[in-house]
């Protein structure tokens with residue numbers, strides 16, 4: 473005769489969740505183990521089925537037969553470290569992201585041909601480091617401040633004031649994102665960069681690349697340049713971004729996102745454009761003797 477197994481509240485098991493027979497022959501043992509792990513992370517939406525699963529878990533069953541457990545009090549459920557928990561049903565997005573990251577790491581390692589003196593393109597490293605300085609924040613900030621101090625036209629001052637604002641905004645946003653994401657630089661990177669701050673131990677996004685994209689878009693929009701010079705500006709930004717991966721400083725995705733962020737930052741600067749009309753205080757202050 474078949475008896476209906478019931479939970480602690482007397483409800484027949486299986487009426488709410490037919491798959492939860494709990495029989496190891498049905499894979500029930502391991503299934504419950506994972507269900508209880510998953511439910512410890514995200515409680516079930518339906519409290520009844522959550523209770524049913526808990527009452528069926530092997531841990532709970534051991535505890536509900538005092539004699540079998542030697543008469544001791546029910547054992548507490550084992551604490552499984554977060555990193556040991558297995559997500560049995562990774563989403564499509566999760567798989568796609570993991571695949572993208574794997575390709576990113578593989579490609580970045582392949583492209584890191586100037587990461588060290590002994591790398592295949594190690595002799596190009598000094599040239600790459602020169603490019604690195606051309607996109608560093610310090611020369612750009614000091615250069616802009618110097619030009620501002622020498623500028624004798626309102627129009628020139630307005631453009632330079634906005635360039636200064638753009639550079640500061642870039643530093644702020646990149647530091648914020650680096651601090652939030654905290655992605656380590658590639659293992660093959662040598663940390664021999666000129667003047668870094670604490671968040672620069674992180675790599676996402678590439679600060680040199682955001683600056684290159686921002687500044688080049690700024691220059692193309694506010695300086696009247698001959699076509700060859702315009703091409704040169706775009707090439708500089710592109711090669712600077714590429715050199716970050718070749719030097720081993722960044723993964724490809726750090727640089728790709730850097731280009732995107734720098735491009736968007738210019739749109740913010742353009743939207744908030746500072747002028748004697750929109751920010752008169754700034755311009756008056758700057759003209760004080």
Ligand SMILES: CC(C)=CCC/C(C)=C/COP(=O)(O)O
Nearest residue numbers: 609610667668672678679680681
């Ligand atoms: C402190 C100042 C003014 C600039 C820091 C510039 C710097 C070292 C950025 C890091 O760039 P990557 O993220 O591309 O390596």
